Amino acid sequence: MTTEERQRTMLITGASAGLGESLALACARKGWRLALGARRVDRLEDVARRAREAGASVFAAPLDVTDEHSVERFFGESEAALGVADIVVNNAGLSKPGLLHESATADIRREVETNLLGALFVTRRGVAALVSSKSRGDIVFMGSDAATFPRPGQAIYSATKGALEVLCTSLSRELEGTGVRIIRMRLGPTVSEFAAEWDLSPEALEARTELFRRFGTRDARHLGTLMQGEDVAEAILFAVGRPPGVVIDTIDIYPEAPLGNAVKGLR
Numbered sequence: 001m002t003t004e005e006r007q008r009t010m011l012i013t014g015a016s017a018g019l020g021e022s023l024a025l026a027c028a029r030k031g032w033r034l035a036l037g038a039r040r041v042d043r044l045e046d047v048a049r050r051a052r053e054a055g056a057s058v059f060a061a062p063l064d065v066t067d068e069h070s071v072e073r074f075f076g077e078s079e080a081a082l083g084v085a086d087i088v089v090n091n092a093g094l095s096k097p098g099l100l101h102e103s104a105t106a107d108i109r110r111e112v113e114t115n116l117l118g119a120l121f122v123t124r125r126g127v128a129a130l131v132s133s134k135s136r137g138d139i140v141f142m143g144s145d146a147a148t149f150p151r152p153g154q155a156i157y158s159a160t161k162g163a164l165e166v167l168c169t170s171l172s173r174e175l176e177g178t179g180v181r182i183i184r185m186r187l188g189p190t191v192s193e194f195a196a197e198w199d200l201s202p203e204a205l206e207a208r209t210e211l212f213r214r215f216g217t218r219d220a221r222h223l224g225t226l227m228q229g230e231d232v233a234e235a236i237l238f239a240v241g242r243p244p245g246v247v248i249d250t251i252d253i254y255p256e257a258p259l260g261n262a263v264k265g266l267r
């Protein structure tokens, strides 16, 4: 039986919206067990209800990844309900665009604590459960192309996602021989609520696009040509579905450049 065919238990942080929600629903359609955590319980319950209707066994509870006690409680309760998660997805994350020298301390802390410290707390607990139970498993990191194309105006975010890159490399070495695989996702722009609090006025979009262009990022990385959450979910399911002995280390996934930009008349 390949890993793909087995029923898996996936724990997703930040499952109340966006990519976490898309991934939860994609796994639900496979009948997997799901441990879903986020801070907004009403939104989370709605995702949990739809996942159950699609065929999943679901544990859903409040989770704040920046709080180690919340992480411990969430893992403990989800293990009591569903058993040890053999896939942990570090998905919770956020970004507030702006220049570092104009950023408030609270905003810097929030971004670093959610994107980096939270992933460390969650991964520590998830790996400990896998190693102590001698179970195979996958730890997925929802990284960003901001790590490979560090962006002006998103320095804090780029730094946190860059740190996750290094963390993935260290961990994959640290966990050699344990059966725990590290999967690094590098996503380009995807439809979600990620930019819900950003200034998306035409002027702000144009200014950001121009800034990106000046620093050599490709057209496809501009807002306006986004992937769907399902595209990312499919890529993750492919990676975690590889049989023992095979590792998908990194997935770079981003929107295709708009047709017509370089080659006219393709469709």
Ligand SMILES: NC(=O)c1ccc[n+]([C@@H]2O[C@H](COP(=O)([O-])OP(=O)(O)OC[C@H]3O[C@@H](n4cnc5c(N)ncnc54)[C@H](OP(=O)(O)O)[C@@H]3O)[C@@H](O)[C@H]2O)c1
Pocket: 013, 014, 015, 016, 017, 018, 019, 020, 037, 038, 039, 040, 041, 043, 063, 064, 065, 066, 090, 091, 092, 093, 094, 114, 118, 142, 143, 144, 145, 186, 187, 188, 189, 190, 191, 192, 193, 194, 195
């Ligand atoms: N969308 C993109 O274009 C894109 C590109 C590259 C990488 N990513 C990465 O993909 C991941 C998911 O982002 P998204 O696009 O799906 O954004 P989103 O729609 O804003 O969803 C973010 C999720 O994170 C949760 N969250 C935030 N802070 C949390 C905390 N302290 N504890 C637990 N959950 C928390 C939110 O739930 P609550 O508010 O209910 O807690 C929400 O469910 C992030 O790591 C992001 O950096 C996204």
